[in-house]
Amino acid sequence: MAEETPWQQALRYANRADPYPFYAELRKTPVARQPDGTYVVSTYREIVTLLHDPRVSSDVRKLPARAPAPAEPGAEPITEAVIELEPNIITCDPPEHDHDRRTMTRHFFGPPHAPHQISDLEPDIRRIVAGLLDGMRGKTRIDVVDEFAYPLPVTLICKVLGVPLEDEPRFHAWIETALDALDFGPEAASEEMRSRLAGARRSVKELAQFMSGLLGQYAERPGPGMLSAMVHDGGPDGRMSEGVLVSNAVLLLFAGHETTVNLIAHSVLTLLRHPEALEELRRRPDLIVPAVEELLRFESSVQFWHTRSAVEDIDIAGTTIPAGAPIFLVYGSGNRDPERFTDPDRLDLERPDNEHLGFSQGIHFCFGAPLARLEVQAAVGEFVRRVENPRLVVDPPPYRHNQIFRGPRHVLVDIDGIRD
Amino acid sequence: MTLSATLAELVRDFRANGRIVIVGASLAGLRGAEALREEGFTGSLTIIGDEPYEPYDRPPLSKQVLKGWVPADHTALPRFREVEAQWRLGVAAIGLDRATKQVRLADGEQVPYDRLLIATGTRARQWPDPAEAALEGVFSLRSRDDAARLQQALAARPSRVLVIGGGFIGSEVASVCRELDIPVTLTERGSAPLVGALGGVIGEIAAQMQRDHGVDLRCGVSVASLEGDAAGHVRRARLSDGTTVEADVVLAALGSIRNVEWLQGSGLAAGFWGVGCDAGGRAFDINGVVTDSVYVAGDVARAPHVLYEYQFLAMEHWDNAVFGAEVAAHNMVNLEPHYRPHLLLPGFWSGQFGVNIKSVGVPPFADEIVFTQGSVKDRCFAAAYGRRGRIVAAVTFDHGKWLEYYAHLIEESAAFPPPPPGWDRPDVMKPVPAEFPAPGVPTAIPDVVLTGHDPNERRAEFRPRGH
Ligand SMILES: Cc1cc2nc3c(=O)[nH]c(=O)nc-3n(C[C@H](O)[C@H](O)[C@H](O)COP(=O)(O)OP(=O)(O)OC[C@H]3O[C@@H](n4cnc5c(N)ncnc54)[C@H](O)[C@@H]3O)c2cc1C
Ligand code: HEM
Numbered sequence: 001m002a003e004e005t006p007w008q009q010a011l012r013y014a015n016r017a018d019p020y021p022f023y024a025e026l027r028k029t030p031v032a033r034q035p036d037g038t039y040v041v042s043t044y045r046e047i048v049t050l051l052h053d054p055r056v057s058s059d060v061r062k063l064p065a066r067a068p069a070p071a072e073p074g075a076e077p078i079t080e081a082v083i084e085l086e087p088n089i090i091t092c093d094p095p096e097h098d099h100d101r102r103t104m105t106r107h108f109f110g111p112p113h114a115p116h117q118i119s120d121l122e123p124d125i126r127r128i129v130a131g132l133l134d135g136m137r138g139k140t141r142i143d144v145v146d147e148f149a150y151p152l153p154v155t156l157i158c159k160v161l162g163v164p165l166e167d168e169p170r171f172h173a174w175i176e177t178a179l180d181a182l183d184f185g186p187e188a189a190s191e192e193m194r195s196r197l198a199g200a201r202r203s204v205k206e207l208a209q210f211m212s213g214l215l216g217q218y219a220e221r222p223g224p225g226m227l228s229a230m231v232h233d234g235g236p237d238g239r240m241s242e243g244v245l246v247s248n249a250v251l252l253l254f255a256g257h258e259t260t261v262n263l264i265a266h267s268v269l270t271l272l273r274h275p276e277a278l279e280e281l282r283r284r285p286d287l288i289v290p291a292v293e294e295l296l297r298f299e300s301s302v303q304f305w306h307t308r309s310a311v312e313d314i315d316i317a318g319t320t321i322p323a324g325a326p327i328f329l330v331y332g333s334g335n336r337d338p339e340r341f342t343d344p345d346r347l348d349l350e351r352p353d354n355e356h357l358g359f360s361q362g363i364h365f366c367f368g369a370p371l372a373r374l375e376v377q378a379a380v381g382e383f384v385r386r387v388e389n390p391r392l393v394v395d396p397p398p399y400r401h402n403q404i405f406r407g408p409r410h411v412l413v414d415i416d417g418i419r420d
Numbered sequence: 421m422t423l424s425a426t427l428a429e430l431v432r433d434f435r436a437n438g439r440i441v442i443v444g445a446s447l448a449g450l451r452g453a454e455a456l457r458e459e460g461f462t463g464s465l466t467i468i469g470d471e472p473y474e475p476y477d478r479p480p481l482s483k484q485v486l487k488g489w490v491p492a493d494h495t496a497l498p499r500f501r502e503v504e505a506q507w508r509l510g511v512a513a514i515g516l517d518r519a520t521k522q523v524r525l526a527d528g529e530q531v532p533y534d535r536l537l538i539a540t541g542t543r544a545r546q547w548p549d550p551a552e553a554a555l556e557g558v559f560s561l562r563s564r565d566d567a568a569r570l571q572q573a574l575a576a577r578p579s580r581v582l583v584i585g586g587g588f589i590g591s592e593v594a595s596v597c598r599e600l601d602i603p604v605t606l607t608e609r610g611s612a613p614l615v616g617a618l619g620g621v622i623g624e625i626a627a628q629m630q631r632d633h634g635v636d637l638r639c640g641v642s643v644a645s646l647e648g649d650a651a652g653h654v655r656r657a658r659l660s661d662g663t664t665v666e667a668d669v670v671l672a673a674l675g676s677i678r679n680v681e682w683l684q685g686s687g688l689a690a691g692f693w694g695v696g697c698d699a700g701g702r703a704f705d706i707n708g709v710v711t712d713s714v715y716v717a718g719d720v721a722r723a724p725h726v727l728y729e730y731q732f733l734a735m736e737h738w739d740n741a742v743f744g745a746e747v748a749a750h751n752m753v754n755l756e757p758h759y760r761p762h763l764l765l766p767g768f769w770s771g772q773f774g775v776n777i778k779s780v781g782v783p784p785f786a787d788e789i790v791f792t793q794g795s796v797k798d799r800c801f802a803a804a805y806g807r808r809g810r811i812v813a814a815v816t817f818d819h820g821k822w823l824e825y826y827a828h829l830i831e832e833s834a835a836f837p838p839p840p841p842g843w844d845r846p847d848v849m850k851p852v853p854a855e856f857p858a859p860g861v862p863t864a865i866p867d868v869v870l871t872g873h874d875p876n877e878r879r880a881e882f883r884p885r886g887h
């Protein structure tokens with residue numbers, strides 16, 4: 001068997017807690033062709049260059065189905081089988097991308113003359129965070145993921161979109177099933193992963209049907225939130241078609257919390273591993289704004305993105321990415337690139353010039369970044385202020401399976417109490 | 421002591437005890453002062469400005485201020501650090517004696533310097549007929565006071581505004597008028613608005629955009645005279661085509677004049693296009709010899725640019741003032757080999773008629789243009805400019821996110837036309853002539869100008885261009 005590439009090794013579940021040594025190896029070839037024909041881009045400069053190159057497409061319809069892994073000859077190509085969704089903004093190109101993103105922006109940030117929708121959520125965010133911390137009173141051991149990191153983003157995205165919170169157990173299960181099946185590494189061919197795929201397909205379908213039903217209800221009876229607004233008012237760019245609307249709604253629901261959960265969990269984990277930084281933050285609460293940026297650089301919630309491909313041959317870093325080849329941009333590695341960040345493996349809450357790739361750049365720059373920042377700043381800031389003497393119980397903690405949305409499954413912490 | 425130790429000592433001593441004077445207390449002057457302190461200069465610093473105000477920002481003056489969103493006196497530039505300078509505001513520098521190293525002020529004082537930074541920028545070209553220019557209701561727009569006066573006049577809801585000149589400032593003001601629902605006529609001597617800066621192909625799009633927003637646009641005509649009523653208020657303009665325009669507010673947006681008069685007799689290479697300097701901001705004298713103690717930055721500077729055949733480039737852009745001042749400041753307190761070049765790719769932005777226009781490079785250097793992304797019909801596109809098969813500039817309408825890609829291509833002198841994008845291709849992707857006015861054809865003067873290879877502009881044309 002051929003030796004595995006650094007990229008394949010980085011993707012192995014056993015390395016989920018610490019893919020960074022493999023990324024360092026990977027960066028020796030900034031644009032590295034993989035055996036399946038994918039081009040993996042791991043250095044900051046090359047990632048940024050490709051993010052701004054109009055010959056790179058994010059449109060999944062232009063992405064050739066990946067060759068099935070050799071272990072399963074005749075297996076169906078994954079792309080169509082899993083994703084029966086129409087393209088949403090993260091998987092399409094201009095002009096559709098620009099129209100649809102503009103329409104969504106109107107309903108997310110409010111009309112241009114009342115751009116306060118996001119900051120208006122701050123009191124809600126603070127109340128939810130306070131409630132979660134109050135709920136830990138009397139406990140000596142907590143799971144930061146289940147009891148703290150997860151409930152905040154999911155409650156908020158439901159409120160912003162207008163998805164009933166009662167449906168959370170259902171969509172949570174669908175998303176988890178799908179996420180656990182997503183694998184881009186050597187383990188994808190295993191019996192285990194192949195059997196998970198069937199479940200994932202069903203789950204994504206059910207998620208889409210659920211969304212479609214919800215949008216249908218809002219079409220008949222308007223309600224609060226962004227989904228209802230999008231059904232009824234497309235703004236100057238016109239209304240999206242039913243299928244596109246469903247797909248973007250799924251994207252928002254999913255992107256709106258998975259990433260944020262992981263960042264909150266990783267932030268707590270990272271701070272507990274760096275007691276000086278934790279102490280500094282406790283003494284200077286204002287540091288929370290740059291701190292969250294650094295934490296996102298340090299442990300990126302979106303490790304890489306997988307829907308891009310070259311539409312033309314692209315010469316970059318001594319390689320030609322041929323037209324049609326899939327391109328993975330590895331944000332998690334670019335964020336640790338020593339050519340861009342001095343001493344990149346050091347946590348520096350006051351890192352100057354911290355233009356990290358945690359939210360990407362260019363036209364697909366994270367749509368929800370203002371909301372995500374607000375949530376994580378409030379959550380981590382209050383955790384640091386209120387939780388007495390937090391200590392990690394297991395290090396490294398167990399990780400979730402997913403490679404893109406990398407995050408701990410549980411972070412057990414012993415505590416002495418909760419301050420007021 | 422070795423020579424290099426002596427030089428190091430010299431630099432240390434200058435940083436501690438030197439005297440630096442900055443003339444011009446605006447964007448380049450302030451950022452230069454901040455950069456000097458940041459570089460560790462702790463000697464005496466004097467900043468001389470003829471305006472009575474602390475440094476303020478000009479781009480909002482033709483945008484947010486005129487709309488009434490931001491008062492003219494709320495435009496102070498943010499301060500990034502303490503500069504601990506002696507500020508001499510409200511007094512002009514009127515002379516420079518390089519032999520005794522002194523700046524002469526209008527109040528008679530002489531200010532000695534060891535190193536001097538010239539940052540006197542430009543001023544608005546006034547309507548050429550002084551009597552007509554003095555009519556009430558005739559404005560120009562460069563300063564905070566200009567903006568406050570014009571804003572007041574617009575708030576009084578004039579029956580019609582006449583904008584003379586279709587450059588960026590003229591076009592932005594016309595846009596504000598339409599936003600405020602005030603009738604507006606814009607006259608441009610060239611074939612279209614923005615033609616000097618962006619060429620005829622883009623100018624035609626800008627023209628259509630203006631007409632769609634209800635601007636009464638008259639191209640290829642000039643204003644022959646302005647007429648007032650008995651009370652001395654402007655009432656109408658006579659155009660070169662024999663027509664008249666009734667208007668009670670007139671804005672002369674005729675481009676700018678470099679503030680170099682005070683340098684007369686100084687022996688510096690100062691002229692119509694500003695003060696010639698090297699890529700490190702060091703001023704040239706009239707013989708083309710670089711000086712050691714006089715530096716230039718901002719709108720008043722012109723320096724050779726590697727990407728444009730080393731022609732002297734004069735840029736009236738915000739980021740040029742900031743970066744140019746930072747480079748000059750660095751070089752003022754360092755010696756070879758620690759000099760830094762100012763190799764900024766020119767760039768600007770403008771907001772008008774709801775569209776964000778951005779550009780990089782030097783469009784007028786080009787002979788061809790090609791649309792590369794998006795749709796002209798939707799006024800949402802990118803276009804690249806080429807000269808002899810290489811890309812030299814780009815412009816975007818509501819497509820600014822892609823500018824960085826083109827900047828990259830320009831820096832690499834990549835081939836023109838650039839490779840087609842993967843998606844969102846314009847209907848036509850064939851290079852066409854960019855249609856810049858031939859030299860000498862009257863139009864609004866572009867705000868990025870290649871001014872030849874001569875540091876001293878001896879052959880430059882000094883005749884003021886009136887309309
Ligand atoms: C209305 C308006 C809108 C603009 N919009 C944009 C835009 O959208 N994008 C963009 O990139 N650029 C824009 N610009 C251009 C930008 O503002 C200038 O590039 C920038 O101000 C240049 O800074 P500066 O310090 O070199 O010169 P200036 O800002 O002109 O400052 C020079 C200063 O020196 C003073 N001075 C002159 N002579 C003397 C003397 N003899 N003694 C003492 N002081 C003196 C002047 O009074 C002035 O205060 C705009 C300009 C205007 C007027
Ligand atoms: C810490 C939290 C978050 C992180 C780290 C994050 C990260 C990212 C990244 C890296 C991308 C670009 C993907 C690509 O390469 O194309 C992206 C896109 C996107 N994100 Fe986020 N995200 C976060 C939170 C959110 C939230 C809260 C929302 C919704 C409210 C959201 C909605 C989106 C959407 C809709 C896109 C697609 C944008 C486009 O393609 O134009 N994200 N995000």
Ligand code: HEM
Nearest residue numbers: 060066078079082085091175178179181182183200251254
């Ligand atoms: C919302 C629109 C989405 C689009 C357009 C999309 C896009 C894609 C694409 C193009 C692939 C194929 C990648 C490849 O084979 O190289 C893929 C794989 C996959 N996606 Fe997504 N994704 C979306 C949302 C989701 C969501 C919300 C989930 C689950 C929560 C999910 C789970 C999966 C799974 C399980 C795979 C199979 C991975 C594999 O084994 O290769 N997708 N996705």
